[in-house]
Amino acid sequence: MGLRSPEIVADAKPGQFVMIRVGSGIEPLLRRPFSICGRQGNDVFLVLYRVVGKGTAIMAETEKGGRLSVLGPLGNGFELPKPGQTVVLVAGGIGVAPLFSLAQAVKEKDIQFMAGFGSSDEIIRMDPINDLNGINISFSTDDGTKGHAGLVTDLLDEYLKKNRDRSDSMSLFICGPLPMLKRVAAMALDHNISCHASLESAMACGLGACQGCAVRSSSQEKTEFYHVCKDGPVFPIGTIDWNSL
Amino acid sequence: MSSQPDLRVKLGPLDLKNPVITASGTFGYGREYKDIVDPNLLGGIILKGLSLKPRAGNPPPRIVETPCGMLNAIGLANMGLDAFMKQELPRLQTLDTAVIANIYGHSIDEYGELAAALKGVDGISAIEVNISCPNVERGGMAFGTDPDVSAEVTGKVVRNTDKPVIVKLSPNVKDIRIIAKAVEEAGAHALSLINTITGMAIDIETRAPKLANITGGLSGPAIRPVAIHMVYQAVQTVDIPVIGVGGIMDSRDALEFLIAGAHAVQVGTANFVAPRATLDILEGLKIFCRDNDVAQISELIGSLKIAE
Numbered sequence: 001m002g003l004r005s006p007e008i009v010a011d012a013k014p015g016q017f018v019m020i021r022v023g024s025g026i027e028p029l030l031r032r033p034f035s036i037c038g039r040q041g042n043d044v045f046l047v048l049y050r051v052v053g054k055g056t057a058i059m060a061e062t063e064k065g066g067r068l069s070v071l072g073p074l075g076n077g078f079e080l081p082k083p084g085q086t087v088v089l090v091a092g093g094i095g096v097a098p099l100f101s102l103a104q105a106v107k108e109k110d111i112q113f114m115a116g117f118g119s120s121d122e123i124i125r126m127d128p129i130n131d132l133n134g135i136n137i138s139f140s141t142d143d144g145t146k147g148h149a150g151l152v153t154d155l156l157d158e159y160l161k162k163n164r165d166r167s168d169s170m171s172l173f174i175c176g177p178l179p180m181l182k183r184v185a186a187m188a189l190d191h192n193i194s195c196h197a198s199l200e201s202a203m204a205c206g207l208g209a210c211q212g213c214a215v216r217s218s219s220q221e222k223t224e225f226y227h228v229c230k231d232g233p234v235f236p237i238g239t240i241d242w243n244s245l
Numbered sequence: 246m247s248s249q250p251d252l253r254v255k256l257g258p259l260d261l262k263n264p265v266i267t268a269s270g271t272f273g274y275g276r277e278y279k280d281i282v283d284p285n286l287l288g289g290i291i292l293k294g295l296s297l298k299p300r301a302g303n304p305p306p307r308i309v310e311t312p313c314g315m316l317n318a319i320g321l322a323n324m325g326l327d328a329f330m331k332q333e334l335p336r337l338q339t340l341d342t343a344v345i346a347n348i349y350g351h352s353i354d355e356y357g358e359l360a361a362a363l364k365g366v367d368g369i370s371a372i373e374v375n376i377s378c379p380n381v382e383r384g385g386m387a388f389g390t391d392p393d394v395s396a397e398v399t400g401k402v403v404r405n406t407d408k409p410v411i412v413k414l415s416p417n418v419k420d421i422r423i424i425a426k427a428v429e430e431a432g433a434h435a436l437s438l439i440n441t442i443t444g445m446a447i448d449i450e451t452r453a454p455k456l457a458n459i460t461g462g463l464s465g466p467a468i469r470p471v472a473i474h475m476v477y478q479a480v481q482t483v484d485i486p487v488i489g490v491g492g493i494m495d496s497r498d499a500l501e502f503l504i505a506g507a508h509a510v511q512v513g514t515a516n517f518v519a520p521r522a523t524l525d526i527l528e529g530l531k532i533f534c535r536d537n538d539v540a541q542i543s544e545l546i547g548s549l550k551i552a553e
């Protein structure tokens with residue numbers, strides 16, 4: 001959905017998110033976190049969502065021209081890749097959302113976008129509204145109805161094998177279901193490639209106040225937990241204890 | 246009525262400019278909401294629960310939404326006393342509102358040590374004592390479930406500080422009146438109630454508890470009727486002022502507590518749902534006073550009418 005808020009559009013960085021209040025009553029109670037997946041002009045930002053429960057079901061009923069209470073932009077967002085880097089984006093399902101915003105921000109760069117879905121009819125395309133025309137996206141589907149039949153990690157594996165000598169100049173950005181994130185994180189660590197993951201966690205405040213969104217850090221000396229809403233949602237993969245997830 | 250209603254209330258020795266306070270653990274140190282809520286407009290802010298040593302807290306998942314509420318098992322994660330004094334206190338000292346430190350310990354001595362460390366500290370207006378946490382000396386049973394232990398903790402803190410002492414009661418008890426009385430006799434200047442109600446939620450697909458800690462504390466509108474009832478019971482039992490907490494989302498909810506007999510209210514989970522909730526509640530209270538010819542909000546406190 002597109003949401004009009006010049007303030008949020010002006011402040012938002014790729015990879016940041018908003019907390020949306022669905023409905024105005026006390027059920028469902030908490031706001032829902034959604035990545036900002038792009039912008040249209042100077043006053044509309046876009047949110048891509050999948051209906052998975054009661055909150056998103058209510059969102060789907062929101063009428064055009066309606067009003068929603070939105071808190072944001074929140075979180076750290078992606079650190080933009082350095083000049084000369086090849087930007088490799090790997091998404092699973094709705095995980096394309098934050099990566100679309102990054103792709104939009106760095107579209108003059110060399111971008112490799114790989115996106116995996118269950119089936120061809122689940123594929124989310126953002127090209128027309130998000131101005132991602134020039135970007136080449138390779139797809140994988142579990143059922144083989146579009147692109148590679150299999151996992152998006154297969155696509156990445158193939159790409160990394162082909163470009164082994166260039167791993168120094170690659171920046172990986174990933175978002176998707178946990179099993180996918182874990183595999184890609186392991187591959188990136190293996191190939192010693194810079195890699196940032198956008199994580200999800202249950203959230204209450206989105207502001208760093210409740211400490212509800214903790215994720216275990218890989219270095220107990222630094223801190224035992226990070227908070228996804230404030231320290232994240234984007235983390236260098238090396239800072240997270242993936243075994244705890 | 247044209248003039249502004251007088252919103253000031255007294256919590257024993259503590260004067261508040263209005264009865265709206267943020268609840269511990271839901272407003273961080275105020276800083277997290279700096280772009281949204283000016284704490285100086287509030288009656289006070291109660292800080293995140295503070296312990297002697299830093300605490301990382303419980304493993305995730307720590308929160309889960311439930312009907313009209315949420316369960317949390319944060320595990321009282323906080324930076325500990327030393328870091329608090331260095332990193333948070335200086336900014337808090339510049340605020341023009343009641344800044345209330347919320348303390349908890351794992352032994353009665355720890356409560357005493359924390360109270361002593363905050364004695365005479367500029368910028369801390371009062372101490373709220375969380376007695377809902379597990380007592381390691383007694384096999385993890387919460388301090389606040391036993392009247393004698395509750396009184397012992399209260400007495401220890403009162404003796405170790407020069408500040409007003411507010412004791413925050415646990416609702417997970419057989420009879421809140423017995424604890425309220427014991428704590429009053431031990432020297433507390435005010436009571437806060439209620440803390441969260443212990444609860445649990447299960448994922449039927451995995452058959453596992455939804456919280457890593459298995460149980461959590463229920464908060465939000467779901468607990469408000471329980472809180473109202475406990476405030477009502479407490480104000481009939483003790484002479485010290487009571488602060489009402491539990492499920493307050495708007496000014497009508499806050500008024501319910503005041504009418505039940507609370508001298509002030511704390512807003513918790515509502516800060517997550519509507520970050521400006523405290524300011525909206527304040528505005529709503531003003532409008533209610535104006536519309537109902539209430540010159541001083543204190544007139545409403547305990548104005549409950551029960552037919553003979």
Ligand SMILES: Cc1cc2nc3c(=O)[nH]c(=O)nc-3n(C[C@H](O)[C@H](O)[C@H](O)COP(=O)(O)OP(=O)(O)OC[C@H]3O[C@@H](n4cnc5c(N)ncnc54)[C@H](O)[C@@H]3O)c2cc1C
Nearest residue numbers: 032033034035048049050053054055056097200201202310
């Ligand atoms: C930083 C961040 C960015 C996100 N971006 C997107 C996005 O761009 N598009 C999208 O479709 N989804 C996104 N999600 C997931 C989205 O927040 C959940 O799908 C949504 O909250 C589900 O709400 P519901 O009421 O429909 O589901 P319910 O299952 O009924 O929700 C119950 C509770 O669980 C929480 N919850 C459920 N699933 C998740 C989840 N995967 N992550 C976090 N909390 C969850 C809800 O917020 C709510 O409090 C994001 C999550 C995070 C943390």
Ligand SMILES: Cc1cc2nc3c(=O)[nH]c(=O)nc-3n(C[C@H](O)[C@H](O)[C@H](O)COP(=O)(O)O)c2cc1C
Nearest residue numbers: 268269270294317375439440464465491492513514
């Ligand atoms: C995420 C969270 C953290 C909390 N942390 C504390 C705490 O550190 N100390 C404390 O005394 N109460 C704590 N509480 C309890 C609240 O202060 C309050 O008593 C309770 O949530 C009921 O009020 P509410 O329904 O308005 O949230 C916490 C509550 C929540 C939801």
Ligand code: FES
Nearest residue numbers: 206208210211229
């Ligand atoms: S959601 Fe409250 S601290 Fe992250």
